[in-house]
Amino acid sequence: MAQGTRVEHDLVGDEEVPADAYYGVHTVRAVENFAITGSTIARFPELITALAAVKQAAAQANRDLGLLPPDIARTIIRACEEIGAGRLHDQFVVDPVQGGAGTSTNMNANEVIANRALEILGHPRGCYDAIHPLDHVNLGQSTNDVYPTAVRLALVASLRRLGDSLRALATAFTVKATEFGDVLKMGRTQLQDAVPMTLGQEFTTYAVMIEEDRQRLTEAAALLLESNLGGTAIGTRINGHPRYAELACRHLADISGEPVRPAGDFIEATQDCGAFVQLSGVLKRVAVKLSKTCNDLRLMSSGPIAGLGEINLPPVQAGSSIMPGKVNPVIPEVVNQVAFEVIGNDLTVTMAAEAGQLQLNAFEPVIAYSLLRSLAHLRAACDTLATRCVPGITANREHLHDTVHRSIGLVTALAPHIGYAASTALARRALATGRGIKDLATEAGLLTTEQLETILRPENLTGQAPLPEPLTTT
Structure with a gap:
């Protein structure tokens, strides 16, 4: 690596830049000004890849329109392709949270691409007479159309990955649902005994909820594929060729593999953050339902003696430094915490979108x-739950069987046959004596043993068979 510095100039004055850096003066200023998160935009490789794709599409469009000399265009395109393939991501050093509506990120990209292009042509870094970050790399563009377009593409790429993780998690729950298809248990409402169901039905519900959310993510992704690229500063297309927007979007679609399309109204698209708010709401929906699912897993596995004790979560680490033998539901707990973060991020997105002027x-x-943090953390949470928890869950079958037959919830199945009042009296008697509903109903002569056997068959209790017709009793 080269030693020392080089001097670059901007409207503020001269500034020293590390001699071996591919970034330039504007990036150095941004690093000095915005030390907020302790990280850089390189934390999100999807964003760097998207920035490179946007700059490549712009260079191709400007080449096609005769605005960019072919040799300069070719070199810029090569530099963008290299960045898109993963090179030089460490040169994207600005903080992701910055003033200026993303200008620092755009400048960082312009400078890295320009200096890599200069290097390809045999020029030293910073020799911008040959290839300039703004006059060439940023030709026909503004931060205000480059940055949101790149963000949208980055979000779509991350959404695709989250979708894959949700699908894998739904599959894990489906496998367990099949395994637990014959395990009868009591369903609960308001934490009180309700009516019987199977553990398989309960786990199927989790798979269905997750798959529904994956579909909502697909819908949110479609809204992000409208681009204001070519609208430049405020959407009026100042300094842009009349055909640039169409050509740039066409090239961007080819490069990214996503069906990017020009906005219907560039002025509206430049100021509107509605698609981001929509996505954030969907991510909150995913987080809420994942957290609810994990609450259920923690509650059902509570105990092992003094809790519900219906299922066992796989023990993945010791749970206490003072209580030997204790194992905690740490995987659901970490997913809960990710969900809390995503819900908080949604409020940030909401307020930031509302604050635009x-x-x-x-x-x-x-x-x-x-949004990028929410997507990354949700993806990691889903992967962790799908690999470190769900496959190892086991059912306490005997305990579940006993709770069903000791529960007064069985009386609900008898109500159509003996009436609500008689069912209530039977439930009260069961609670007072600790005896089972079936024995008490037989003893009271409310139903025959054969009738009770039919009514209380598991497939009848859980809706997996046609319900028996109400009996005529005297």
Whole structure:
């Protein structure tokens, strides 16, 4: 690596830049100004790849329109392709949370691409007479169309990965649902005994909820594929060729593999953050339902003696430094905490979107940061739950069987046959004596043993067979 510094100049004055850096003066200023999160935009490789794709599409469009000399365009395109393949991501050093509506991120990309292009042509870094970060790499663009387009592409890429993780988690619950298909248990409402169901039905519910959320993510992704690229500063397309927006979006679709399309109204698209708010709401929905599922897993596995004790979660680590033998539900707990974070991020996105004024929202950086973190952490949480917890869950079958037959919830199945009043009296007697509903009903002559056997068959109790017709009793 080269030693020392080089001097670059901007409107503020001269600034020393590390001689071996691919970034330049604007990036150095941003690093000095925005030390907020302790991380850099390189934390989100999807964003760096998306920035490179946008810059490549812009160079191809400008080449096609005769605005960018072919040799310069070719070199810029090569530099973008290298970054898209994973090179030089360590040179994207600005903080993701920054003032300026994303200008620092755009400048960082312009400078890295320009200096890599210069290097390809044999020029030293910082020799911008040959290839300039703004006059060439940023030609026909503004932060206000580059940055949101790149953010949208990055979010879509991350959404695809979260979708894959949700599908794997839904599959894990489906496998368990099949395994537990014959395990009868008591369902509960308001934490009180309700009516019987199977543990398989309970786990099927989790799989269905997760799959529904995955579909909602697909819908949210479609909204993000509308781009204001070519709208430049506020959507009026100032300094842009009339055909640039169409060409740039076409090239961007080819590069990214996503059906990117030009916005219907560029001025509206430049200031509107509605798609981000929509996505954030869907991520909150995912988080809420994942957290509810994990609450259930923790509650059902509570004990092992003094709790519900219906299922066992796989023991993955010791649970206490003072209580030997204690094992905690640490995987569901960590998923809960991710959910809390995502719900908080949704409020950040909401407030940032609302705070935009007139033709631009200056707060898109914190929107992007919040959404990209939510996506990454949800994906990791789903993967952790799907691999470290769900496959190892076991059922306490005998305990579940006993609780069903000791529960007064069975009386609900008798109500259509003996009436609500008689069922209530039977339930009260069962609670007072500790005896089972079936024995008490037989003893009272309310139903015959044969009738009770039919009514209380597991498949009848759990809705897995046609319900028997109400009996005529005297």
